[in-house]
Amino acid sequence: MKILITGAYGMLGSDLREVLKNQELIVTGSKDLDITDEEKVVEFVCENSPELVINAAAYTAVDDCETHYDDAYAVNAIGPKNLAIACNKLDIPLVHISTDYVFDGTKRTPLIEADKLGPQSAYGKTKLAGEEFIQENTDKYFILRTAWLYGLHGNNFVKTMLDLAENHDEITVVDDQVGSPTYSFDLAVAITNLLFSDKYGIYHVTNEGECSWYEFAKLIFELSNIDVKVVPVTTEEFPRPAPRPHYSVLNNKKWNSSGFVPMRTYQEALSEYLSLYNFFKKTNRI
Numbered sequence: 406m407k408i409l410i411t412g413a414y415g416m417l418g419s420d421l422r423e424v425l426k427n428q429e430l431i432v433t434g435s436k437d438l439d440i441t442d443e444e445k446v447v448e449f450v451c452e453n454s455p456e457l458v459i460n461a462a463a464y465t466a467v468d469d470c471e472t473h474y475d476d477a478y479a480v481n482a483i484g485p486k487n488l489a490i491a492c493n494k495l496d497i498p499l500v501h502i503s504t505d506y507v508f509d510g511t512k513r514t515p516l517i518e519a520d521k522l523g524p525q526s527a528y529g530k531t532k533l534a535g536e537e538f539i540q541e542n543t544d545k546y547f548i549l550r551t552a553w554l555y556g557l558h559g560n561n562f563v564k565t566m567l568d569l570a571e572n573h574d575e576i577t578v579v580d581d582q583v584g585s586p587t588y589s590f591d592l593a594v595a596i597t598n599l600l601f602s603d604k605y606g607i608y609h610v611t612n613e614g615e616c617s618w619y620e621f622a623k624l625i626f627e628l629s630n631i632d633v634k635v636v637p638v639t640t641e642e643f644p645r646p647a648p649r650p651h652y653s654v655l656n657n658k659k660w661n662s663s664g665f666v667p668m669r670t671y672q673e674a675l676s677e678y679l680s681l682y683n684f685f686k687k688t689n690r691i
């Protein structure tokens with residue numbers, strides 16, 4: 406299948422290139438195809454005539470979005486809109502990735518696709534605008550909301566914890582934000598379910614299970630046999646520029662009941678990730 410991947414050199418994009426390597430791929434970073442430019446996007450998509458577009462491009466620096474709203478809006482809202490317009494012209498599906506941050510975090514049970522939206526941060530607002538633009542501009546879309554991504558490529562919470570442990574005996578981590586850490590490689594594999602599917606719509610797709618950042622950090626060190634003291638703190642004690650939801654666990658039920666392959670638990674995914682991470686680090690590949 407001929408597939409265009411935008412944002413192909415980011416964390417998820419890199420895993421998508423690996424997972425989909427047996428397909429005919431057109432891979433683009435922001436220098437090859439700036440998704441904020443409607444004319445270029447439509448021209449590029451029409452000239453290359455893919456059968457499917459996967460948008461892994463985004464402005465993902467959550468705190469920076471607060472002070473760079475227009476830039477974030479361009480990439481997270483206008484970008485997906487442009488891709489939706491182009492896909493609609495060619496009558497091909499668009500796979501787009503969204504986030505748990507479109508919810509306000511007040512619910513205390515796993516969120517379903519139809520739950521009330523209420524992004525609190527600039528990042529969440531721009532991502533929600535992207536979802537809405539896609540739905541307005543094409544019918545053949547898959548919007549996958551995922552959460553707390555980590556992978557082998559790019560910065561993420563797991564790498565930050567492992568780096569910190571190299572020169573700290575004690576690390577403080579927020580214990581009042583609960584979510585579902587998700588391995589970007591598992592999400593890339595999940596996306597392969599969609600290649601020949603016409604079950605369009607919005608889906609929640611994360612690794613199964615839930616934990617706080619504190620609990621996740623403890624597990625990272627436990628599985629890595631690293632002896633470091635992890636101290637739980639509240640969000641108030643560890644303020645960040647962008648507000649984060651206190652609870653944003655996503656319910657994968659719709660994904661599972663649509664016949665797509667269920668996601669494994671975050672513990673299983675983390676364990677595999679850490680083995681690979683350590684191997685790649687030892688062999689200087691990351």
Ligand SMILES: NC(=O)c1ccc[n+]([C@@H]2O[C@H](COP(=O)([O-])OP(=O)(O)OC[C@H]3O[C@@H](n4cnc5c(N)ncnc54)[C@H](OP(=O)(O)O)[C@@H]3O)[C@@H](O)[C@H]2O)c1
Binds near residue numbers: 413415440464480503
């Ligand atoms: N990371 C998380 O925890 C998380 C959680 C939930 C959902 N998500 C969503 O998952 C998706 C993948 O996230 P990720 O963490 O893999 O992102 P990432 O590593 O930050 O990669 C995003 C890529 O987008 C590209 N990009 C930025 N502006 C662009 C533009 N104007 N035109 C084309 N490409 C552009 C960047 O390419 P260049 O480097 O070439 O500029 C970058 O490689 C995103 O939609 C994100 O919102 C992420």
